[in-house]
Amino acid sequence: MLRLPKFELCTPHTVAEAVKLLAECPGAMLVAGGTDLVPNMKHELFTPPRLVSLANVRELRGICTRDDGSLVIGAMTSLADVAASDLVRAHAPALAQACSLIAGPQLRTMGTLGGNVLLDTRCQWYNQTYFWRQALGFCMKKDGEVCHVVKGGKNCVAAASNDSAPTLMTLGAMLDLVGPSGPRSVPIDEFWVADGIYNKQLAKDELLVSIRVPKPPAGHRGAYGKLRDRGSIDFPLLGVAVRLDLDASGAVEHVDIVVTALAAQPKRITKVLELLRGTRPGTPQFDESVAQAAALAHKQCKPLANIPGDADYRREMVPVYVKRTLHAAARGEGPVHHV
Ligand SMILES: Cc1cc2nc3c(=O)[nH]c(=O)nc-3n(C[C@H](O)[C@H](O)[C@H](O)COP(=O)(O)OP(=O)(O)OC[C@H]3O[C@@H](n4cnc5c(N)ncnc54)[C@H](O)[C@@H]3O)c2cc1C
Ligand code: SF4
Known part of the structure; x- marks a missing residue:
């Protein structure tokens, strides 16, 4: 024990x-x-x-909207409450979907959105008992000096594995923090660093108070796709967050795709807007652009052997999940996962 x-x-x-x-x-x-x-x-x-x-700090719990239409979620709000909230489902569907797929029901009842945003990075050589790690000679993330994933590597490449993070990036979320020198807010896009040892710009004496999501446009759609071993409980082997904003005529005005569980920070797929802008879901042109976006994501993503799941398999699943999640977002559906 x-x-x-x-x-x-x-x-x-x-x-x-x-x-x-x-x-x-x-x-x-x-x-x-x-x-x-x-x-x-x-x-x-x-x-x-x-x-x-933070269990007794009531001011950190709850979900509300502000006068400017933004959605504010207290850091101590449970994942189950975020997933079930009508406000979140309407305002930030990809976030609600991601939270609904984190761990299992008991863990979603105890686990909070703040704890998920600030989740430690994961690695199959690190998330082990002391005895196991000692037998291997430890690694540079904890107690040792080498990396077992990248031989001779100088940086830890443990994987960002928090399902909420990529969805919050597509939503342009702000993190409200407070420390001994007062409050500050930081766009989540600027919060991560490519260092698996500690991948966030949060001082050790700072606390996350709330997560703020700006009001989305009327044609906003979002979806989350998650690849995992067991449909009922596991961490992501791959996570894909999609944002698709349609204009009044139903054509794509804005698109954002962020992929996670590959490296120390979530990764935005670049140049997808050029492919999809102006296309209409349900048309051959949209389907063709989605296929091109999926191929682009495959090119841009190179998973490492940092978490369980064969790295080549995870890479091949990138275009599959990008394609499925984009189509789900276009239909106003999701999440995308196997059971
Ligand atoms: C079997 C199992 C399966 C899991 N599956 C998943 C999964 O699929 N996807 C996933 O994303 N996670 C998964 N998790 C991890 C975890 O359950 C969730 O990430 C959860 O959201 C963590 O929230 P928590 O409130 O329990 O955080 P805690 O464990 O309490 O804290 C996590 C970290 O955040 C810090 N922290 C927490 N709140 C604050 C705050 N307000 N301000 C500053 N720092 C803070 C803590 O100091 C700690 O470093 C799994 C866990 C288990 C055991
Ligand atoms: S990637 Fe894994 S093995 Fe390498 S230093 Fe980080 S935790 Fe350790």
Whole structure:
């Protein structure tokens, strides 16, 4: 049986109190639903002297819209609530779909959107017990100096595996953060860095308060496609988020495709707007452009052997999922996954 290392547990009731408790203890960490952090602590990937639980901070929960039409989701809102919310389904369908496919029902009840955005990167050589990692000689993400995925590699390439992240990128979301020096907001597009050891621009003493999604245009469509081993619970082997905005005549005005679970940060597929702009779903021209976008995505994506699932297989599934997810978005359907 894996035991948790010893730690002090603090249970603040306000954001201000949480920020103070975090700042005053070097190495302290926040815990939201604990569905990722607790297993990681059992694997001794993290051994914080103090955990600051956000469970009682009520101001961090809930979903609402602002006067400017933007959608605001508190960081402590559960994945199940995000997935079931009519507001989210209407305003940000791809996000609702992604949240509905994260882990299994119990984990979606405990797990939060904030914890998902800030999920640690994953690697088959890292998400293992201390004993297992020690037997291998560790790796540079934790306790060691080498990379087992890229021999001789100088950078960790553990995979961003949070299903919400690519959808929030297509939606142009903003992250509202707060730390000892006050609040700041950052576009999610600028939040990630290509470093699997720590792939986010969040200081260790900062807290994510809310996720803000700007009001989408009337013709907004979105969908999420997820490849995974077991349809009922697994992390993504590949995640594809699609945004498709149609103009008043039903033609494509804007398109965005972001792919995840390949490398340390989600990847935007470039040059797809040129292919799809002006085409109308349901026409041969649209179908042809979708096929070209899928081929382009295949060219631009080169998964590594960082997470389970053969890298060549995952690469071949990129165009399949891009194509299916684009068609699902055009039909106002989704998510795309196997069961
Ligand atoms: C069997 C299993 C399957 C899973 N499958 C998936 C999957 O398919 N897709 C997926 O994306 N995830 C999956 N997960 C991971 C996890 O359940 C989810 O990502 C969940 O959303 C994490 O949220 P949490 O509230 O439990 O985060 P926690 O575990 O509490 O925290 C995660 C990290 O975020 C930090 N954090 C949390 N909230 C804040 C905040 N407000 N401000 C600053 N830092 C914060 C914590 O310090 C920690 O580093 C799976 C987990 C398990 C055990
Ligand atoms: S990518 Fe390399 S350094 Fe990073 S966790 Fe995996 S084995 Fe370790």
